[in-house]
Amino acid sequence: MTADHQRGSESPEIRTEAIEALLVEKGLVQSAAVDALVERYEQDIGPLRGARVVAEAWTDPAFRARLLQDGMPAIRELGFGDNTDPHVARLVVKENRDSVHNLVVCTLCSCYPWAVLGLPPAWYKSSAYRARAVREPRRLLAELGLDLSQDVEVRVWDSSAEVRYMVLPQRPEGTDGLGVEDLTALVTRDSMIGVEQL
């Protein structure tokens, strides 16, 4: 196939320039807008939004209840949930407990809760993670430094449709006196995907 032969020989830089030129010519995009969007991604606060959501949930039981009931309206209360991922149907937040640990994956592509976590990290998009998270979550988590006791149930959420999942990690001990801002700084991206505990 000619097109495929070309794609094999040209570098992705050249191909990107070519497709951009075509899309501009056809009136689908404007290069200045693309520049602006790339810049926005690069300055994106990404997982900070999710961290703030978690800190609010730790400190405000009524917010936590609304968040677990239906994620998208709850994060809109905090001014999040813009249309970076416009087709999404729902945001579902799953709470870790002493007896339950949640883990998020997308085995078919790499669906990820952009609205709260920004763009996904490379490991989340890797073949190894997508292949293993559903078959051997305990072994995978142990390799990543999280040894779960056998009496903790692991729940793996394979994001196979337009529902996006985020994990609400457990609040670390010894943080009773902290406010939302200090708590936000403690929350890591990986804890909201479920490969880390705080």
Next chain:
Amino acid sequence: MNGIHDMGGMHGFGRVERRPDEALFPEAWQGRVCALVGYAMGAGLANIDAFRHAIERMPPGRYLSDGYYGRWLYALETLAEERLGGSATVERPDHVGSVVREIGREPRFAVGDAVRTWNRHPQGHTRLPGYARDRRGVVAEVHPACVYPDTNADGRGESPEYLYTVAFESRELWGEEAEVGATVYIDLFEPYLEAPE
């Protein structure tokens, strides 16, 4: 389709490597492709299902070697070639926005219902992972009806269907070697589900 993209359960990919200091876009073209896809889809070049299907139609070797944004670039080229060929612009823009739809019927299943996934191997786009085909589970949540990816991906229309989160015991999916105390939850459209006999 039974493609390379359907990775759940595969062996041989090794360890998951986490790098704390990784750049969002290690190469400049990757950020550009990310933004181009956002704009082109926003302008109606393709809906999300057609975009995913274009990725799935890549030669399997290329799927593995091109990387995440490389796949986006490949799919963008495919869709531009198929849909922008001779025309000045997109003639029939695809719908952009939430996939939730109102439909005039009730969900067939309720929370707690036992279900079995169908054993079908469609050549086109589908969102039932291969590892969960012909498996027994329990409905954990009923979501609103959503655009049905299987038909929306190839121009057969939205034909919305109810979406369910279905819980599968690890042992049902992976047999005797399954890890204990693990449950996999998968979001599945109503046509994929049957009431067990």
